[in-house]
Amino acid sequence: MIINLKNGVDQLLFGMKQNHVEAIYGKPDKQYKDEDGNVICLYNQQKWSLTFYEEEDFRLGYIICSHADATILDKKVIGKNIDEIKQALPFKSWTKEDFDTTENHFNESNWLILQSEYNDIIRVEIGAIINDKDEFDWKFKA
Template sequence: MKINLKNGIDKLIFGMKQNDVTAIYGKPDRNYKDEDDNVIFAYNAQKMRLTFYKDEEFKLGYIVASSSDLDLFGNKLIGRKISEVKKDLSQKGLIKFTQEDFDTFENYFNEENWIILQTEFDEVVKVEIGAIINDKDEFDWKFGKK
């Protein structure tokens, strides 16, 4: 599954509505609301959790994924050492990461592309990608744009 920075993952594009997603992947394995009343879809086979923002007309705005098929610039991410992944990504211009530590986890956040590489024991275990916020402090929805 290809990660398309600033746009989404695979066939998922930021700004899609729930019915657009179910047309692609079918009914989610889990469907619930978080503490902010955002709608969450979880797909076990794709190992993805999708967030549809209540305040944005329930548009897809955030994806958390942990599938071993995840691919960024032709590079697999999950299960690889973060140092190797960062080296591969730096060759594609993805250089600046802010690191945060939580217990045994570390997050490597690239704000420009709104991507987080989460590691545990020095290996990438999860990728989080979010819709970009533009200069007007609004989401830059990609779905439906030409």
């Protein structure tokens, strides 16, 4: 399962609407709205949480993936040591944020978060990129 930084995951592209996603992957296993009115869709088999932004006409803008086969630049990441993966990736600018048992390692240029627990990556979060005009750079063209 390829994580395409700045673009999406697998066949998902930032900017898709829920009907586009459902045409490929079917109905989500669970769906709810968050406190901002965004629609969150969970796909159990793919181990995805997909966020469709209410303020952006419900376009796909954020993906959380914890699938064991998730790869970034041909490197499997889930379950791998965070420091080894960060060194293996070509991105050198990381911001680290500590939580109770987890840490978020954020690379802003790719809008990438590697979340680790006990030094192992447990999930990957990627978001749509915002361009120089302060607008989302949607990859899906309907």
